[in-house]
Amino acid sequence: MTVDEWASLDEDVRGELVDGVLVEEEMPSVLHERVVSWLTTRIGPYFEVHGGMVLGSGVKLAVRPRRGRIADLLCYEPGKKPEPRGAVRVPPDVAIEVVSPEPRAERRDRVEKPDDYAAFGVRWYWLVDPELRSFEVWELGADGRYARALAAIEGKVDPVPGYDGLSLDLDALWAEVDRLLAGER
Numbered sequence: 001m002t003v004d005e006w007a008s009l010d011e012d013v014r015g016e017l018v019d020g021v022l023v024e025e026e027m028p029s030v031l032h033e034r035v036v037s038w039l040t041t042r043i044g045p046y047f048e049v050h051g052g053m054v055l056g057s058g059v060k061l062a063v064r065p066r067r068g069r070i071a072d073l074l075c076y077e078p079g080k081k082p083e084p085r086g087a088v089r090v091p092p093d094v095a096i097e098v099v100s101p102e103p104r105a106e107r108r109d110r111v112e113k114p115d116d117y118a119a120f121g122v123r124w125y126w127l128v129d130p131e132l133r134s135f136e137v138w139e140l141g142a143d144g145r146y147a148r149a150l151a152a153i154e155g156k157v158d159p160v161p162g163y164d165g166l167s168l169d170l171d172a173l174w175a176e177v178d179r180l181l182a183g184e185r
Helices: 003-007 030-049 103-120 170-181
Strands: 016-018 021-023 053-055 061-064 067-069 073-076 094-098 124-129 134-140 146-152
Touching: 003 067, 030 053, 030 073, 030 094, 030 170, 061 103, 067 103, 094 103, 103 124, 103 146
Parallel strands: 094 124
Antiparallel strands: 016 021, 016 067, 053 073, 061 067, 073 094, 124 134, 134 146
């Protein structure tokens, strides 16, 4: 399958394209989606005020000729406009993955996707792991590989590397995770 064939699949056909083969994804949990939602409400206004945009799950990135990836969140700075339909060939400035606890998903987010995003030219790769309570920011170097710019487990990240004026309160995020796990709200 080509990237364009993959991008034209019905929206209810979920999966990423790996070496021309559709690889099914697991259905995200409520916990995963709550973390994505929390992040969206915190970073969305920052990017919009600065003329950029944040896009949610489902955007199909044509990262390589026979590879397509779907990040949990994508951030575009001003002046970068992804295609409104089909396979997106404009790399986002930030790709964010919320790590799921399944070994296959964790391997994909920590081992496979960084190589694809780096080759595509995604400058920043963020990993949020609700199980480990960790937030990592990786920056693409001149050598085409990611180097960790930040690793945090608590407190306020202020500023988030690369984005003066953007802060994330990890204690508030983990409190939201705890409330969800306790059955509150």
